Amino acid sequence: MKKIIDVKDLYTQFGANVVHAGLNFHINEGEIYGILGPSGCGKSTVLREMVMLQELSGGSIEIFGQDVTNISYDDAQELRKNWGVLFQGGALFSSLTLYENIALSLQEYTELDKNLISEIVAYKIDIVGLKPKDAYLYPSQISGGMKKKAALARALSLDPKLLFLDEPTSGLDPISAREFDKLILKLRDLLGLTVVMVSHDLKSIYDTLDRAAIIDNKIIVAQGKLDDIISMDNPFIQTFFKADI
Amino acid sequence: MLSKKKLSFTSSFANNRLDFSLTGEINLYTLVSFEKELESKLRNGSELSLNLDDITSIDSASAIYINKLEQTFVEKQLAFSLTCKNEQVLNTLKTVHVMHLDLEEFGYKQPSFLEKLGEDAILRMKKFVEFLSFFGQISYGFFYLFKHLRSLRYKEIFFEINENAIKAFGIVALTSFLVGVVMAYQSSVQLKIYGANIFIVDMLGISIFRELAPLLTAIVIAGRSGSSFTAQIGAMKITEELDAMRTMGFDPIAFLVIPRIIALMLMMPLLIFVSDVTGLLGGMLVANLDLGISTSLFLDRLNEVVAAKHFFVGIAKGPFFAFLIASIGIFRGLLVKDDTQSIGINTTKSVVESIFAVIVCDAVFSIIFTNVGI
Ligand SMILES: Nc1ncnc2c1ncn2[C@@H]1O[C@H](COP(=O)(O)OP(=O)(O)OP(=O)(O)O)[C@@H](O)[C@H]1O
Ligand SMILES: [Mg+2]
Numbered sequence: 001m002k003k004i005i006d007v008k009d010l011y012t013q014f015g016a017n018v019v020h021a022g023l024n025f026h027i028n029e030g031e032i033y034g035i036l037g038p039s040g041c042g043k044s045t046v047l048r049e050m051v052m053l054q055e056l057s058g059g060s061i062e063i064f065g066q067d068v069t070n071i072s073y074d075d076a077q078e079l080r081k082n083w084g085v086l087f088q089g090g091a092l093f094s095s096l097t098l099y100e101n102i103a104l105s106l107q108e109y110t111e112l113d114k115n116l117i118s119e120i121v122a123y124k125i126d127i128v129g130l131k132p133k134d135a136y137l138y139p140s141q142i143s144g145g146m147k148k149k150a151a152l153a154r155a156l157s158l159d160p161k162l163l164f165l166d167e168p169t170s171g172l173d174p175i176s177a178r179e180f181d182k183l184i185l186k187l188r189d190l191l192g193l194t195v196v197m198v199s200h201d202l203k204s205i206y207d208t209l210d211r212a213a214i215i216d217n218k219i220i221v222a223q224g225k226l227d228d229i230i231s232m233d234n235p236f237i238q239t240f241f242k243a244d245i
Numbered sequence: 246m247l248s249k250k251k252l253s254f255t256s257s258f259a260n261n262r263l264d265f266s267l268t269g270e271i272n273l274y275t276l277v278s279f280e281k282e283l284e285s286k287l288r289n290g291s292e293l294s295l296n297l298d299d300i301t302s303i304d305s306a307s308a309i310y311i312n313k314l315e316q317t318f319v320e321k322q323l324a325f326s327l328t329c330k331n332e333q334v335l336n337t338l339k340t341v342h343v344m345h346l347d348l349e350e351f352g353y354k355q356p357s358f359l360e361k362l363g364e365d366a367i368l369r370m371k372k373f374v375e376f377l378s379f380f381g382q383i384s385y386g387f388f389y390l391f392k393h394l395r396s397l398r399y400k401e402i403f404f405e406i407n408e409n410a411i412k413a414f415g416i417v418a419l420t421s422f423l424v425g426v427v428m429a430y431q432s433s434v435q436l437k438i439y440g441a442n443i444f445i446v447d448m449l450g451i452s453i454f455r456e457l458a459p460l461l462t463a464i465v466i467a468g469r470s471g472s473s474f475t476a477q478i479g480a481m482k483i484t485e486e487l488d489a490m491r492t493m494g495f496d497p498i499a500f501l502v503i504p505r506i507i508a509l510m511l512m513m514p515l516l517i518f519v520s521d522v523t524g525l526l527g528g529m530l531v532a533n534l535d536l537g538i539s540t541s542l543f544l545d546r547l548n549e550v551v552a553a554k555h556f557f558v559g560i561a562k563g564p565f566f567a568f569l570i571a572s573i574g575i576f577r578g579l580l581v582k583d584d585t586q587s588i589g590i591n592t593t594k595s596v597v598e599s600i601f602a603v604i605v606c607d608a609v610f611s612i613i614f615t616n617v618g619i
Binding site: 094095106109110111112116119120123124126138139140158159186190191192 | 272273274276302304305306309310313333336337340341342483582584585586587
């Protein structure tokens with residue numbers, strides 16, 4: 001199996017606050033990989049480091065065989081087109097409509113004509129479960145759950161090979177959340193996506209994840225197949241997975 | 246890199262049918278070349294047989310394109326056939342469906358020029374009415390606070406005084422000093438011609454006290470505090486902080502608006518005083534170096550010819566200018582809509598409008614003062 005992401009000895013520090021003290025894990029092609037742990041343990045931070053928004057304090061991260069800590073501007077730009085990111089709060093561009101948000105990278109990075117772009121956008125809007133008439137609304141005019149879906153549609157606009165999701169199902173109603181899980185599974189099968197996901201949603205974790213890493217107290221306390229993790233003897237794991245669904 | 250994989254084509258034309266086969270990866274970036282190649286090979290009214298056997302992968306955009314292609318052939322009642330051995334590619338082709346987004350369908354249409362004009366006029370009128378209502382709210386807030394002096398937010402007022410006045414002393418002083426220097430230098434050239442050197446004192450004294458110092462201070466403060474009021478309050482509006490305050494019973498008028506207005510109104514006279522002093526210092530320096538008027542002579546003459554009323558007129562303008570700058574800055578902040586661009590637009594407008602308002606107010610003052618004979 002091909003390694004898509006390889007994190008080695010990752011070390012992160014904000015001032016005197018050490019957030020990660022040596023994380024090691026790797027993510028394989030076509031896998032849905034979970035990064036789990038209590039609030040504030042640095043899950044979002046790992047994601048930010050992977051997508052080059054945050055400098056590492058030490059260690060290295062390789063994505064598609066490229067070391068993102070030591071990469072030229074052009075290579076970085078090229079790499080960015082191969083992934084989509086769904087931020088915890090959506091982060092849609094507030095001065096653009098949903099349509100424009102989703103069409104933006106298509107217009108910037110491809111030479112496709114307007115009609116085809118509008119059809120691609122319509123398709124993305126449809127697969128994430130939004131209605132066509134939502135396309136012309138601004139982010140401030142839609143609900144929190146709709147923002148999540150629109151942000152996913154934007155993350156998918158370039159048909160990326162790799163998808164980073166920060167708490168994708170938080171703020172969604174249970175039905176939408178399950179649909180979202182199904183969508184992620186479908187996309188993985190269809191497009192051969194690799195998905196890196198931070199989540200607190202147990203149902204979603206059980207249904208979608210292939211493997212996971214659990215960060216607690218600056219280190220990875222468990223990683224591997226979900227079944228193996230659940231049986232481990234760690235206070236966080238026990239309370240987290242005991243909350244039966 | 247991944248997105249740069251090649252796509253190649255072979256095609257043959259026979260019996261009014263185009264056999265077109267592709268090899269490689271069809272994606273967003275290679276799709277355009279496929280489209281062009283196909284268009285150049287396809288003749289009007291010919292049938293198409295696409296061969297995707299050697300396609301390694303396909304993305305949803307290309308799948309949409311191929312589905313659309315099929316639709317157009319079906320519509321024209323021309324034969325279209327597709328062969329593909331790759332399960333995954335077939336799957337993608339099957340799951341993707343062509344959708345249309347039609348603007349007009351949802352009742353969106355381009356407004357005509359007249360429509361836009363009317364809309365704009367009404368919008369402006371609404372804004373003006375809103376400003377009046379905001380003015381009313383502030384006035385009510387003031388009256389309420391004077392009745393309940395204990396609920397005045399002293400801590401916020403001192404914070405705003407420090408942020409918007411104390412920290413502005415330096416830049417107000419420097420700007421005024423430089424303007425004083427420039428004014429004196431420019432006029433000294435003219436005065437020397439007539440040997441009227443000493444009149445520099447009259448000229449600088451009256452113009453700085455009455456007009457220059459208040460206006461200059463107002464402009465610096467509008468650029469400094471007016472813009473920051475708009476940006477701060479606008480950002481608070483976007484992040485729903487204002488709504489949060491309201492639900493917790495913290496009235497934004499009492500917590501955010503009044504302290505800022507009071508702080509600026511209290512401190513503006515002081516800032517104008519600083520501007521008076523430093524402006525004259527600049528003038529004095531040039532008078533000394535260029536016109537040979539000693540400092541003591543300058544001050545004696547100032548005492549003699551420039552009546553104190555000029556100084557007080559200038560200082561008295563301060564609270565009015567401060568009120569305009571603060572209230573316009575805050576009002577613009579409250580007008581910010583839920584997108585980030587509107588912060589920028591409103592900040593620009595707040596600075597321009599408050600400087601304009603200050604100048605209009607100054608003109609009104611000078612008419613009143615002349616008529617009253619001050
Ligand atoms: N820019 C920053 N400067 C200083 N400290 C930061 C910064 N970003 C994150 N941190 C700290 O790093 C730690 C991890 O933050 P992070 O946002 O990654 O948590 P998380 O695991 O995503 O939590 P949650 O589940 O609540 O989203 C926190 O203690 C936070 O205070
Ligand atoms: Mg987080």
